[in-house]
Amino acid sequence: MGRAFVYVILGGGVAAGYAALEFTKRGVSQGELCIISEESVAPYERPALSKGFLLPEARSPLSSFHTCVGDNEERLTLKWYKEHGIELVLGTRIKSADVRRKTLLTAAGETISYKILIIATGARALKLEEFGVSGSDAENVCYLRDYNDANRILNLMQSCAGGNAVVIGGGYIGMECAASLVINKINVTMVFPEAHCMARLFTPKIASYYEDYYKSKGVQFIKGTVLSSFDIDSNGKVTAVNLRDGSQLPADMVVVGIGIRPNTSLFEGQLTLDKGGIKVNGKLQSSNSSVYAVGDVAAFPVKLFGETRRLEHVDSARKTARHAVAAIMEHEKTGEFDYLPFFYSRIFTMSWQFYGDNSGEVVHFGDFSGSTFGAYWVSKGHLVGSFLEGGTKEEYNALAKATRLKPAIEDLAEMERQGLSFALTV
Numbered sequence: 480m481g482r483a484f485v486y487v488i489l490g491g492g493v494a495a496g497y498a499a500l501e502f503t504k505r506g507v508s509q510g511e512l513c514i515i516s517e518e519s520v521a522p523y524e525r526p527a528l529s530k531g532f533l534l535p536e537a538r539s540p541l542s543s544f545h546t547c548v549g550d551n552e553e554r555l556t557l558k559w560y561k562e563h564g565i566e567l568v569l570g571t572r573i574k575s576a577d578v579r580r581k582t583l584l585t586a587a588g589e590t591i592s593y594k595i596l597i598i599a600t601g602a603r604a605l606k607l608e609e610f611g612v613s614g615s616d617a618e619n620v621c622y623l624r625d626y627n628d629a630n631r632i633l634n635l636m637q638s639c640a641g642g643n644a645v646v647i648g649g650g651y652i653g654m655e656c657a658a659s660l661v662i663n664k665i666n667v668t669m670v671f672p673e674a675h676c677m678a679r680l681f682t683p684k685i686a687s688y689y690e691d692y693y694k695s696k697g698v699q700f701i702k703g704t705v706l707s708s709f710d711i712d713s714n715g716k717v718t719a720v721n722l723r724d725g726s727q728l729p730a731d732m733v734v735v736g737i738g739i740r741p742n743t744s745l746f747e748g749q750l751t752l753d754k755g756g757i758k759v760n761g762k763l764q765s766s767n768s769s770v771y772a773v774g775d776v777a778a779f780p781v782k783l784f785g786e787t788r789r790l791e792h793v794d795s796a797r798k799t800a801r802h803a804v805a806a807i808m809e810h811e812k813t814g815e816f817d818y819l820p821f822f823y824s825r826i827f828t829m830s831w832q833f834y835g836d837n838s839g840e841v842v843h844f845g846d847f848s849g850s851t852f853g854a855y856w857v858s859k860g861h862l863v864g865s866f867l868e869g870g871t872k873e874e875y876n877a878l879a880k881a882t883r884l885k886p887a888i889e890d891l892a893e894m895e896r897q898g899l900s901f902a903l904t905v
């Protein structure tokens with residue numbers, strides 16, 4: 480026995496929330512749509528977990544950041560789903576999928592069938608064990624992917640005010656959590672293998688600006704090495720972190736952010752995979768025409784760069800979700816998804832945005848000793864990427880517009896001289 484729906488969204492994260500809103504805008508009927516989520520809460524704006532949710536003053540409660548507030552849209556509460564006749568199946572893990580039969584099997588043994596499936600399963604945090612280090616299950620070792628993880632960090636922070644935290648990983652989670660921990664008056668040491676933070680995106684010059692700022696707030700950096708083991712006491716708590724370079728750091732809590740893996744396992748062997756995700760076409764449709772994939776799990780064609788990419792950012796989750804629903808509801812009228820990659824972060828009082836691709840030569844501009852600076856990336860004689868810290872809304876819009884246009888660049892020195900004005904006048 481089981482339930483049957485026309486549309487099923489598997490996963491209850493950012494993409495699911497935006498897909499649901501789009502379905503209602505396009506006239507889904509009561510009872511046609513179901514969202515299945517392992518999480519026990521309605522879809523929310525995941526980025527808030529490492530930002531407003533962890534801050535000591537004016538902490539944002541979960542209810543304030545349900546999707547789709549991040550895009551200045553309606554806030555989809557449980558009541559909203561009910562009023563729109565959307566079945567929210569929460570706290571439910573799907574343990575197997577059969578795309579030929581169009582069925583999903585829940586961990587409790589219920590079969591849910593669909594006509595059209597949207598896979599929005601996102602990703603899971605990589606565990607230290609996958610790098611040969613044990614201790615992830617210690618009481619004071621945290622990861623950050625969902626609301627439960629964020630609550631755990633919150634409780635630990637409160638229990639060790641004034642204590643020491645070791646942050647493992649110098650990527651997005653590491654940088655944002657380190658800032659939140661410091662604001663909560665915890666001493667932070669960041670440990671990562673690269674020569675500078677955010678190595679996959681930042682240039683050494685950009686990274687050095689943020690590292691200096693973090694240092695001025697008391698954060699210490701240990702670079703070029705990794706964690707080798709934990710000292711764990713008889714209560715199952717980590718007391719110290721041992722590094723491969725032989726040093727030891729005392730720890731009251733540890734936050735680990737060492738990357739993610741897309742949740743594709745239910746569909747391996749059934750759908751075509753690419754770039755670690757589910758390969759889809761310009762309508763977000765997978766190798767099975769009844770199955771779409773969106774968000775972190777989708778590898779989709781980025782027209783602007785003529786290649787398939789899988790992006791792990793909220794803007795692409797929102798937009799792929801909306802486009803997939805448009806393609807499902809109005810297939811012929813909906814064109815190919817045409818996306819300009821967009822990433823951002825907000826840390827302390829700083830805020831940056833990045834558009835496009837960080838390949839080729841780099842042209843830095845602005846005042847790196849002040850609060851507004853940036854960079855352009857030029858590849859094969861064209862602007863392909865741009866970064867700006869401390870910009871205004873108009874400036875960010877100009878950056879996005881210029882990057883999408885991919886103008887030809889002949890003189891890098893002139894571009895550097897023009898700086899931000901270059902984007903404002905393209």
Ligand code: FAD
Pocket residue numbers: 489490491492493494495515516517518524525526527528529571572573574599600601602623624625742745773774775776790791792793794796821822823824825
């Ligand atoms: P998710 O939001 O991860 O949702 C996936 C959902 O699928 C979850 O509800 C999960 O429980 C469910 N699920 C998975 N497998 C199953 C299963 N078998 N059965 C049932 N349910 C299942 N991006 C930015 O651009 N800017 C930011 O500032 C930013 N901040 C972030 C901060 C944090 C702490 C994190 C973790 C991410 C952040 N991101 C940010 C990334 C952004 O949140 C993700 O790109 C986005 O959430 C992806 O949306 P999604 O719907 O694809 O996946």
Ligand code: NDP
Pocket residue numbers: 529610647648649650651652653655670671672673677678679705706735736737738739791792793822823824825
């Ligand atoms: P990232 O991929 O951003 O960073 C992981 C970092 O950990 C890299 O610097 C990586 O180095 C390093 N690392 C890998 N293995 C080890 C190890 N064994 N020991 C120490 N460091 C290691 O992933 P995060 O975990 O920071 O973020 C998870 C997801 O959340 C991402 O999808 C991200 O996009 C998203 N997110 C986005 C935010 C935003 O857009 N503002 C904010 C928060 C999260 P290397 O490069 O050498 O592998």
